[in-house]
Structures are given as C-alpha cells and as structure tokens.
Amino acid sequence: DTKRVALVLPGPITDGTFNSAASKGIEAAKEKYDIEVVVRENTDFAQIQDVLRSYAEEGYDMVIGHGFQFAEPVMAIHAEYPQTFFVVNTAQVAAEPNVASFDNRWGDAGYMAGAVAALYSKSGKIGHVGAIPVPVIEQYNLGFERGAKYFRPEVQVLSAYVGSFSDIARGAEITTSLIEQGADVVTSTGNENVMGTIQAAQKANVSAIGTAFDSAAMAPDTIITTALINMDVNIDLAVGRFIEGTLKPQTYVLGLKENGIGLAPLRGFENKISAEDKAKIDALVTDIAEGRITDLP
Amino acid sequence: MDEAVFVSALLAAGIRLAAPIALAALGETLAQRSGVINVGLEGIMLVGAFVAVLMAVQTQSPWIGLAGAIFCGAAMGALHAYFSVILKVEQIVTGIALLFLGMGLSGYGYRLTIGMSGSPVAVPGFRPLDLFGLSDLPVVGAVLFGQHALVYLTLVAAALMAWMFRATRLGIMIKAAGEYPVAAAAAGIDVDRIRLACVTVGGAFAGAAGAFLSTAHLWGFVENMTAGRGFLAIACVVFARWKPWLAVAVALVFGIADASQIRIQSVLPMVPYQFFVIVPYMLAIVALAFGSGRNGMPAALGTPFTRHS
Amino acid sequence: MSVPSPDDAFIALRGVSKRFASVVANRLVDLSVRRGEIVALAGENGAGKSTIVNMLSGLIEPDEGTILLEGIPARLNSPLASVEAGIGTVHQHYMLVPTLSGLDNIALQLGELGRGRLDRAGLARRVAEVSGALGFDIELDRRIDSLDVAQQQRIEIVKAMMHRVKLLILDEPTAVLGADDKRHLFDTIRRLREHGTSVILITHKLEDIFAVADRAVIMKAGSVVAQADVEALTPAAIVGHMVGASDVQEAEAIVKGFGRAPRTTEVAEALCSARDLTLRRPNGSLAVSGLTLDLHAGEIVALAGVDGNGQSEFMRCLAGMERPSAGVVECLGESTEAGSWSPALLRRRGVSHIPEDRRRFGIVAQMTLMQNYLLGNQERPGLFRWGLLRAGRLSDLVAQRLSEFEVRAPGPTAPMRTLSGGNQQKMVLARELDYAPKVLLAAHPSRGLDIKTIRFVHRSLDRARAEGMAVLVQSSDIDEIMAIADRLIVFSGGRVFGPAPCESVSRNQLGAWIAGQEEMPW
Amino acid sequence: MVTAASRKLPAFAAIGFALLLVVGAILLAGADPLALAGSVVQRALLTNAGFLEALLRAIPLTIMGLGIALAFRARIFNIGMDGQLIAGSVAAVALAPWLPGGPVGMLAFLVIGLAGGAFWGGVAGVIKARFGGNEIISTIMLNYVAIQILSWLVRGPMQEKMRIIPRSDPIDASLRLPVLFEGTRIHAGLIVVVIVVALSAAVVARGRFGFKLAVVGQNPDAAHYAGISPSGVAGIVLAISGGLAGLAGAVEISGVYGRLQEGFAPGFGISAIAVALVARLNPLLVPVSALGFSLLYAGLGSVAQKGMVPFPMINIIESAIILVFLAGSTIAIRSGRAKEV
C-alpha cells in the first residue's frame, strides 16, 4: 500500500542549497517508490511540535524533519505516535521504536572542498563564508581548513559569518571583503547566502566551490566543483529502508562510502586543473573514503 | 593591503549596502511627511526585487526591469494608501499585511516563473558606470565615478525632494498634511489626495530599492532577500528626522559601518563574529544619545484624517 | 429693524440647523449679511456662533436649511468651496501649522502661487503690504509654535486678508489683541467695507460691537433671538438679549461690572518672588531681563502690555515650565536654584496655572471633561485610591462645577473637543481654581468668555484674593486690569514698567507704558 | 467630503479586490479555493488540536500585546519586543541554576524574565528620557543586538555541556510551569495571562498611570503643563512594556521549551503590534485579538502542512485576511456596531 511521507523543512525550497536539496530528494523518492509526499516549508521553531504532531495525527507513516532543531521536538513526542516513523536529518538522535536520524559527514565534504581550493589557489589565500555557525556549518568550516592545509600547509584560510541564512546581499559583501584580502577561491555554507558568495566570486572573477547542491550551471566559469551533501541519498535511504522494513531506530552517518557526500565533476574546470592535481584530488577522495585521513573533523 | 585601496573598497561596499536602504528611506520620508507610516516597505522591496529580475530576464534590459519594479512598487504603495487614506484603517496593521503580501507575491511569482525550472537563470543586471572614464582614478575613482546609475539617481532624488520640501508650495502642502491636516484642509487643500500621492510615490521608491538589490547589487532573486532592510530604512527616516538628505546620509553611515564590520571580522577571527555584526546597531544606539528625540516627527503621523475635528 | 432680504444679501442662512449628537448647536437660524456690511454676532458661550462660522467656511455642513450666496443656494461642502466662493475665515481655533513659518502658513492657502517654486520674497512683500495696512507687526520667518498667541492671531488675520474676499469672517479676533492692534484691525475692516466686502465679526466685547459693527445679531441657545442696527442698541440691551434677562437692571449690572472691594490685608508675606530674573527664548533672544517682582498673599498683580514682550515666558517660568537663564525665582518654599523646578513640584505646593495657549497646554481635546479635570490634579489626595480613580467622586465634582460655572455641556463624560471655546475656558478656570491654590497664575483668564461669565470670573478672582491667594493676571485688556488688579507691571519693548499700585496709574499712563513710553505723550 | 458613510463602498471594493486576488492566485496554483478555505476553518475552529495550538501561541502574544498596548497609548512605539523577550529569557535561564525549586522558584524565574526584559526596554527608556533619543530606532537596533548576543551566548558561555547544538542545557524540571489540562500543552502561563490582562485593564481604565499614559500620548505639551513628565512616562512605559516581553519569554521557556535557543519566538514582536492595534489598544480585547491571530496562524498552518499551494501563497492569504478584516471593520463602524477611534 502507498506510504505517506511528510518532509518538514525549516526554509523555502527555493534556497538553492539545504532546503532545495531535500526537496529534490523527496521528488526523486516519489518517482522511485510507491509513496505519497507532502512538503512543509518555512517551519519556524515555535511551530515544529504542532506540525509534527498534526502529521502524526493525520496518520502519516513517516515524517522527516530536516535539520538538527527537529531532534528535540521529535524526541518529545515520538512515543505518543508509535504508528509514525520520525526521521531527523543532520542530527544524531535515535529512539526505540520510531526515531532515526541521518547525518552527513559535512566535515569530510569541507575537507575535500578545502583541498581543492588550496590546490587551485594562486594567491595562497582561500575563504569560507558561513551563514550562522550551526553545527554542520562549523564542521564543514573546520574540514575546509584542515583539507586546505593537507596539500599546502602554508595556505591561509579566511573565514567570516553573515549572521543570517537569508541575507544574500551581505553574504556577497562578506565574500567580496575576503576577495579584497586576497582570497581567490571561496566557498560558502548556509541557505540563500551561498548564492551571494557565488555571485560575488563571479563578479570579481575568482573561483568558488559550491556546497550541498551541484549548481555549476549557475556560474560555470566560477564554480570549480561542489562539495556535495547528498540529501537525496539520506531521503532515499530513509524512505527505501522504511518501505523494506529495515529502517532501524539509530543514527546513520553517511560519508563518501555511503554516497552521503561527494565531490561533483569538474565540468568547465576539467581543463584548467593539471592532471597532477586531479590525481591528487582523486587520491584524497579515496583516502577519505577508506578512512586513511586522520584529521577529519 | 594598500590602505588607499582598502578605504576605497570599503566605501564602495558601504555605498552598495546603503543604496537600497537609502532609496526606500527616501520614499518613506515622503510618505511619513504627509502623515502616513508604511511598515510594509520590506514587502514592497521584495516585489520590486522580483519584478525587476523577471522583466530584466524577459526583455534583457535591466532598465525595463527597473521601470517594472517602480511601477509595481507604486501599485503596492497605492494599495497601502487606499487602506490607510481612503478607508482610514490602522496604518501599521495595513503595513504588516503589505509585508506579508509582498513576501507572498514575490515568492509565488518567482516560483511560477523563473524559479519554476529550479535551475538559476542568468540575469542581465546593471553594471557599475564609468563616469567620464574616471572610475579607475586611485582612491576616489570607484567611489565617485564608478557607482551604479541608481546610486546617482538616488542622490538626484534626494536633492529634488529636499528642494521640494524647502522651496515649493507642494512641499509645504505635504508638510502641512502631515503636521496639522485640519489646518491644511481649512486652507482648501485636499489632504487625502496629497497623502495618496505621497504614499504611492513612496512605494515606487521602495520598488526601486528592491530592483537595486536584485539587479544591481546582486543579479538574481531569492525569497526574502531584503532581510530586514525595510525596517532599517524606517529607522533611517526617523534618525534623519524626516529630512531627505539626512536619510541618505544615515543609510550611508549604516552601510559603511556594515562594510567595516565585515572587514574586521575576518581580521580578528578569535573574537566571536556576533560582536562585529552588532557594530552598526550599537553605533546607532550610541549616536541616539546625541540625536534629540522626536524632533521632526510629523505630528499627525499615523493618524487618518477625518473632517469634524 | 433693517434685516436685509435674501435678495440683496451677499450671504444668507435660511432655517439652518445643526445638531451634534445630543446637542442642538444651531436651530432654524436665519441670518443675512449685505454687501459692504459689518455684522457683529454676539451671544453667550456655546450659543452657536462658531458653528455658523464652521458651516460658512466649509468645515461642516448644515443638517437642514439652505445657505444662499448672492441669492443662489450654495453648497459649501469643503473649505475649498468656501474659499472659492470668496469667503475668508479667521477661526476661533487658529488654523496654523505649528511647525511651519508664518509665511509658509500664508502660502499654504494661496492656490494661485502655483505648484512650482515658491517665490518667498515676492510673497513676503505682498504680506508686508497687507500687514502694513493692518498696522500689524508680525514675524514671518519664525515657526508658529515659537510665537505667542497674539502673534499667531495677527498672522491668522493677515492670512485671511491676503485674498480679495467678498465675505470676511472673524471669530473672536480680538480676544488677545492689544488696543493698538485692535484699532488697526477695525480701521482695516472699515476700509474693506468701503470696497464692498461684507464682514461677520464675532466678539464678546461690547465695545467692539459699537466700535465697528453696522448691525448686531444676538444668539441664544442656538437660535437668533434679536438683531438690530447698532445705533438702535445699547450695551444693556445686547446683554439683556444674550442672557435672556427679564429686567433691565440685571443687564445693566452686568455691563457695569462690580465694585472691587478695597484691599483688606496689609502688605503680607511674599509667596512668590523673582530676583534679577533673565529669560531667553529658544532662539536665544532676551524675553525678560533683570526682573524683580514679589507676589504677596491677598493681592492681584496684573501683567500688562502687548503680548510677545516676555509675558508668556515669565508666566511659564513661574509655573515651572521653563527655567531662568539667570536670576532666581522662589515660590512657596521652592527655588529655581534647587534644580528640580517643574510644574509637578509647584502644583504640589499649591500653584495653579491658567495657560495662555489653552488648546496646546490647558486641555486634552479628545479626552472627556472628567479626564480634563484630572489634568494637573492627578496627584492630589482624594481622587485616587491605591492608584485607581474614584470615578464616582470625580464625576460628582465635575457635574457640580459644570453647573456652578454654567458650562454648556452634555455632562461630565462629554469629550472636551465638543465644547465651545468659551466653555472650554470655563472648564480650565474651574479646574485651576479648585483645591484652593495659594498662587494663581492666570494668562488671559477671560479670553473667549462672554461678558456675564467674565464678571463671574472677576468675582471669583476677587474672592480668592480676599481669602489670601496671590494672583498674577496676564492681560492685554486695560479695562480688565483696572477692574481687578491691585498692582500692575508692564512689559514693553524689552523694558519693564512698574510694579506700581493701580490707583497711582492713570489709564493714559498705562497706555503710554504699553506703547513703551516712560511718560505720557501729551 | 469623506465620511464614514462614503467609506462603505470603497471598503466593499477593497474586500472584493482582496478576495479576487487570493482566489485568482489559488486557482493559478491549481488548487481549490473552497477546499482551502475549508481546511483553514476546519483546523482553526473545528479541531481541538488547532484550537489548542492557537491557545498556546496566544499566551505569549497576549502578554506582549499588552505591553505594546500600554506603550502605544502613550504614543511610544516599542518595536523592540523581540529583543526584550530575548533579554528576559536570557536573564531567567542564566540565573535559573541558583533558584529554589517549586512555586517560589517558578515565580522567581518569571520575575527575573520580567526584570531582564524591563532592563532591555529600559535601555531604550533611558535613551528616550535622558537624551530624547527616539525609541523607534533604539528598539529596532536593540533587537538586532539582542539576537546577535543570544547567538553568541548559546554557542559560548551558555551552551549546553555537550557543546554540539547551539542551545543551553534545560532548566530544572521544578522550574517548569505545570501543564494545566492533562493531555495538552496548555500550561500555567495562562494564569499569568489572566493576571496581566486584569492588571493592565485596571491601569488603563482607572489607574493614575494609565491616565498619564493617555495624556502623554494625546497631548505631551499638556502633560508637561500638568506636571506629568512626558519623557519620564515614556521611559517607564518602555521598561514596563519590555518587562512584559521578557515575561512572555520566560513563560515560553518555562512553559514550553525548557531551555534557551535561537528563534524560539519568531516574529512575535511584530505580531504583538498587530494584536494590540487590532484590539484598539484595549487590554480587554488584546487576548481576543491574540487568539484570533493565533487561530489564523493555526488555520494557515494546516494549508501549509497539506501542501495544497506553494508556500508563499500562505503569506498572500494571510495578508488578504488581514486586509479583509480591516476593510470589514470600517463597514462595521459605519453600521454603528463598533466605535470609531
């Protein structure tokens, strides 16, 4: 029989990163599995419990909360609704019998991004612009710094925060300021602000590394590659296992091996990066996947 | 980095950050001077931002995009005016409704049009000008001669508005409508018509402010991209004591303070970034201790005008 | 009687009525004004005079009846329509925008000045012509809210005169004007009459009626009760119609005023004193310099002179609303040197204050009479218990004052703004005289009051004085000063004359002082 | 001449316009307007869950709405409730470890919240009273400052011991306001609401302070003349109003969340302004208005949940409902059912 799945998002599906990724994931799952899907956008903190409850009360079989802030409300109510399976993304909580969580290895993604950025940088300065330091963004940022030093210990990593997930204009200005300070490869995490960073890089003719969502088409001459956070994999796994009956109340941490993160193809930059560097990157990716890198965050 | 380059970059960034706030603040100055407060600026800016992108993409001309944003901003302003001037309902509540309406219309419109594909569209946005070919002059070049056309238009608008308030009968009529509408009416002035016009034009300014954000500062639209700038614009109006030139100046100070905190942030990574983000706001609070009060607030601001005093 | 027929009248009201909720302001009023005629409209406070003005100036529309303009029914449904019909109005409550300059206020209503740049220099020349003809000295460049009421009144009059009007309506234009200004104004009105302009003059001063009017129309309780050529009238006759007095003697008594009791207390303690007091206006100019004055218990001191010579600032300073820039004021044990000089402090000590600008300071127009009665009394014992109002007690008190002062109002919960100007003034008086103040600062206490009420107020002041109150009365009316004051002091052109006992100052001497001359010019 | 009577037609026109706009937009999205309206009404008025959700949200909105109403009566525009709410919450949570358990501690928790909010509002109050600084600016700016300081606190000194998520550790269970009705989340904050409504109503209707607020609001010159210091009153009412916001924050934390985190009262400040103005600044109407807005949110939430229309449509519907309400109120005034203000 058709399962009913609700995806609860903290932001709008048009943000081009975090929420868009989840929305695309659930769309893909809808094609693949026999499920009925509803997406709830822009769920603010005060509404979370009521939203989760009302889905559970309406008999949804699975409710996916997209973000760590869903963890606590889910834990508070899951026992009342044993018929519903709750899944939390980017958090590490679990409870019998019906709470599982999926977390991607953002730190590893950042590590790869940092390594690529360092290799590509001519100035020896690269930059990261975060929206607000929530855990996943902090992890990515840490990984970015360490990854950068992996190949070029002398690389200088600049970092700044926007103070908002949606302020794209300020995101762009912060990026510009890092570029003024010499950064020639930048990356950004968050929601809409990421687009600000990419635009600033585009206007200043420097390069950027995308996050979460392969958006190379947006700025083909700017985006070297994207440190993918494959939310669609989270969702595919959650839904698929749920339908199979193999989804356990546990935390699933998805790294490279599980395809929870990845590095997008180089596309337009295929010819701008030396074969030697490309080999280094490929080796690093394998090393991370095989657990041979010791300073992953 | 070379100090001169640093200062020039800082000022240029400050101007970019200030321009949309200054534009919206100018329009709001006009509306408030006539006695109507519009807290829904943010909603109008969003609609302006969206329409500018949509029409620029469709016509491949940012100028047509700007015109569309101005027109739609005026329409939103007229809606606010209709409720607050003709129906005489609570202006602040109408403004709040306008805020939601703008968020909704822009987001919905975006999803129905350019946002539908899910992949970004190239926006033919404004490029900074190169006035008299002088924008490459050291230090002052970019700041004085290398801004977006809208920045210069903002200055022209501020000058015109200041002149209007100071030197024309229309300006006096607007001030009278905002200060003591009963007396204005007794002098044979149609207070409601003045207010309708001012609020509508104020909306047009907010529409242009949105267009600046989405087709000059950035090239593209995202939902809620104004991120509180409408409210900052209102603060500017008040801070500037309802004077057009000062409103632009205050917005500029804000922009430069913001551009500065952005730059210090990455220089001092050990200090929590939040302390830098609050710098412009703290600056405003401290400066308030020197500004004096309600000086200049139109006495009838927020009160609908009905005859039978 | 020479009531014009509607045909040869410039303007005529026929059976006009106007109600406000429970109040009938005008009832079946018939009133006509010929071309080139000056009609005085008289009547008690609340008789309905300003309501007629408001209908003619397009602020309100009659409920029934018609207004004929040169014999043709006219609909004056907006101020613009009224202006276009050739009607110029000086309202009892000035229609001046407080934050604009006098010149800009005048420009405001001159539609012909177009929509482009305002030619301020040209306008100022035109204004100077008109004010010159009126003999008015006006300050065009200062904001209205920095001017005293007399200056505002002059600007309001000039504003109305800027148009070539066919009908000029003046609602109590002389309430705060000095004698000179008044004479100039009347001269101008007479000149206008020669040009065929009609004038409606509303005034509570009988001498004004006899000075300029051709005809007097007397209203009572919303209706016209009498009208006649001025030559055919006497002051007592007018008063008789106004108050509906049955016998002539009562009316004559009102006209004559009352005999002031001689001062009983010998020189008593000074309750309030100013030493070397210097006051400056916000723009830095000197308002009062080096003034020394004592106010004793049991005396009335008059502060005379043309308004605008520092009187307002002095009164406000005594009331705690302003601080001196030099010198000291001491009042009932408080001193400006102590640092906390404020209305709150002085009110607690027993200082009452009838403010010059009633609508700006003295009342809250939207509030009820009860709430207005609380204004300034909010800290007094008895009206609140545990911070909560004893509404019944206050309501009884206000009802009692309404009847004592014969205030024409529906009741204690009526909004203040619905009262006529004179009745508002009565409420302020009643409030400030309550609670037996020790010092009373009264600016133009009889401003806008009808003659009967003025007598009542004068008697009240006299009684208060007998009970040991110190009273300072700011007045530009020589008759009033001579009628009630024990001593007088004159501010004029930056100089101070007096204080001197009233008995020792002749009317002529007083006139000279007001004009700024040491000696009588003759 | 514009009179109440001649406003009737324009009001109907406005209602027609708003309805047309919404219906058109809904149809454009391929949804059924009637089903959608049904869903809103169903959730808001016909289900327990919807009503309880609304009631829960109405608790802080009422307390904050009262704060706005008091300040606005003096024409003091407190736009800074969000910041004051944060300040109160931070103060209460910061001091919570030192509080005794039980009712005393609970009360102390709320009072500290009140004090914290009053402090934050008082900053604007002092700027206003001492320096004449406009409260609209200061309160907007203090909002941003509070939000950023909270952002730092929950990642710095006040972060949970695990140091993973930006939030504080939970406060002691004995400081949590008890649930009033078994099986719901409605907590004892409701009692706080009743008390605050009663007090505010008394102050506004009969209180000396309420009188001073009104005089300052309607004629500051007359206030000065009458011995009421407009700036003093402004300062005090900003503190009171901030205190109520802080109280609302403490009530939310003690009654609902149990700990401090970012964004737990999103947009409440601006909602509170709408609540107070729709209630015409009348304390007795504030709870009604707060519940009305909360029911609206609950009803619209169901539309969002069912995914019936793209999300931004919800904002359009929300604004249309407010506009229809506003226009409708002018018709009611005209028919003499409501008093014109």
Ligand SMILES: Nc1ncnc2c1ncn2[C@@H]1O[C@H](COP(=O)(O)OP(=O)(O)OP(=O)(O)O)[C@@H](O)[C@H]1O
């Ligand atoms: N807007 C209003 N609402 C209610 N009642 C009003 C209004 N305007 C005037 N009135 C009432 O109508 C009556 C006539 O008032 P009006 O102002 O015409 O008197 P007046 O003759 O000008 O008195 P005064 O000499 O005191 O100025 C008064 O009783 C007054 O209270």
Ligand SMILES: Nc1ncnc2c1ncn2[C@@H]1O[C@H](COP(=O)(O)OP(=O)(O)OP(=O)(O)O)[C@@H](O)[C@H]1O
């Ligand atoms: N109908 C009117 N309305 C308004 N202002 C008028 C009117 N008639 C004249 N004035 C103004 O009154 C002032 C005096 O003008 P007037 O022509 O009477 O002067 P005059 O020639 O000295 O008088 P007279 O004709 O008695 O010798 C002028 O400023 C004039 O503009």
Ligand SMILES: [Mg+2]
């Ligand atoms: Mg009158």
Ligand SMILES: [Mg+2]
């Ligand atoms: Mg002559």
